Amino acid sequence: MTVICHSQNKVDEEGRRHGHWKVNFEGTSSPKFEGNFVHGKETGIFKFYKKGFYDHPTAIMNFEEAKDSVHVTYYTQKGKPISEGNMLNRKREGKWVYYHQKSDSIMMTEVYKNDKLNGLQKTYFPNGQLAEKTSYRDGLKHGESYIYTENGQVTKHLNYKNGELHGDAVYYTPKGEKTMEGVYKEGQKTGTWKYYTDGKLDREQEY
Numbered sequence: 001m002t003v004i005c006h007s008q009n010k011v012d013e014e015g016r017r018h019g020h021w022k023v024n025f026e027g028t029s030s031p032k033f034e035g036n037f038v039h040g041k042e043t044g045i046f047k048f049y050k051k052g053f054y055d056h057p058t059a060i061m062n063f064e065e066a067k068d069s070v071h072v073t074y075y076t077q078k079g080k081p082i083s084e085g086n087m088l089n090r091k092r093e094g095k096w097v098y099y100h101q102k103s104d105s106i107m108m109t110e111v112y113k114n115d116k117l118n119g120l121q122k123t124y125f126p127n128g129q130l131a132e133k134t135s136y137r138d139g140l141k142h143g144e145s146y147i148y149t150e151n152g153q154v155t156k157h158l159n160y161k162n163g164e165l166h167g168d169a170v171y172y173t174p175k176g177e178k179t180m181e182g183v184y185k186e187g188q189k190t191g192t193w194k195y196y197t198d199g200k201l202d203r204e205q206e207y
Contacts, residue, residue, distance in 0.1 A: 096111075
C-alpha cells in the first residue's frame with residue numbers, strides 16, 4: 001500500500017495515519033502526542049504531553065495488538081504515576097489503581113464497567129492499611145461498606161442500596177467500642193436505634 005509523506009508524518013493512500021507520528025501543539029515545536037499507527041489504527045506506546053510541561057508525558061497509552069482495550073497510565077509533571085488501568089472506547093473498564101502523592105504505595109483500587117464503578121472500591125492509608133472497603137453498582141454505593149482506623153479497627157459497618165444508606169448500620173469508636181446501631185431505610189433511620197456509652201447500652205430511640 002502506498003504511503004504518502006505529509007509534513008514529516010505519513011498517511012497511506014486512503015489518507016489514514018501510518019507509521020510514527022508526532023503532533024505538536026499548534027504554533028509550537030512542542031509535542032502534543034507521539035506514537036505509531038498502522039493504517040489509521042494506534043499500535044504500541046503513545047505518549048501525551050501537557051502544554052508547557054515536556055520533561056515527562058502526562059499520559060502513556062499502550063495499544064496492544066489484538067486487544068480492544070488500551071492500558072493507560074497517568075503521571076505527574078515530574079513523572080510519578082498517578083493512576084493506571086484499562087480503557088475501552090475511551091471509557092474506564094476493569095481494575096484501576098491510584099497511588100499516594102508522596103509515596104509509591106497504592107491509595108485506592110476501583111473496578112469499572114463502561115466507565116461506572118462496579119465492584120469493590122478499596123482505599124488505603126499510606127502505610128498500606130485498609131481505610132475503606134465499599135461495594136458499588138452502576139456508579140452508586142450498593143452493598144456493604146466498612147470504614148477502618150489506621151490500626152485496622154472498624155469504625156463503621158454500613159449497607160447501601162442504589163447510593164443511599166439502607167439496611168443494618170453499626171458505628172464504633174476508634175478503640176472498637178460500639179457507639180450506636182440500627183437500620184436505615186432509603187437513607188433514613190427507621191425502627192429502634194441503640195446508643196452506647198463506654199461500650200454499654202445507654203438508651204434506645206424509635207424512628
